[in-house]
Amino acid sequence: MSLETVVEDIRNEARERAEEIRAEGETRADEIIAEAESDAEEILAAKEREIESQIEREREQKLSSAKLEAKQKRLEARRDVLQDVRSDVEEEIATLGGDDREELTRTLLDAAAEEFDSGNTVRIYGRADDEELLTDVVTDYDGFEYAGEYDCLGGIVAESEASRVRVNNTFDSILEDVWEDNLQAISSRLFEQ
Incomplete structure (x- = not known):
């Protein structure tokens, strides 16, 4: 090779x-x-x-x-x-005016009167526009007197120093109770689904 x-x-x-x-x-x-x-x-x-x-x-x-x-x-x-x-x-x-307002105010005053002992001096407060009505209505109750204004829609606030009781029977307080108790029903009715 x-x-x-x-x-x-x-x-x-x-x-x-x-x-x-x-x-x-x-x-x-x-x-x-x-x-x-x-x-x-x-x-x-x-x-x-x-x-x-x-x-x-x-x-x-x-x-x-x-x-x-x-x-x-x-x-x-x-x-x-x-x-x-x-x-x-x-x-x-x-x-709300006239007889309806007077009737409601008297009903609220009657309910408040049950909370006070007879002989107590009870002062009644209410809406400024209701002064004439309240002054007239309290004359039907012994020991009750109109004492001045209370900022509310109507109704009364009654108080007595002797018994240290204060009753708030204003339209506002009643409306608040009714509103809270019926809010669900009101809402359901307004917003039916």
Whole structure:
């Protein structure tokens, strides 16, 4: 064998080895690219699921916030309507006149009179506009006297120092009791669902 033949054999072996290495490198590169593409698809799919989940959470939060805000506005509107109704009732009571006002005032005075011992001096207070009515009505009760103004819609406040009793039979106090006792029924009637 000549030197050229040996050199040529070595070159051929080197070429074959280089070709094997190149083929192995390409195979390994293809495997790495395939793994990277697979990992990228998994990462992309995971991110898409995460983003969809986040979008759903945010949508639910906004929907929940919107429902809560709507409920609050509905409650505020109901409160406003109830306040308007209450104001209308107070206006009706405040402007009640004539025999109806006198009859109610006498009924409240009768109820208050039961709380005091006979012989006690009982002072009666009432709305400034009712002074004439109260001055006239108290003359029918022994020991009762009109004593001045009380800020209210009508009715009376009666008190006696001797028995240390004070009775608040104003239209305001009665309205408050009736309103509280019947608020649920009033609300149900106004806002039937």
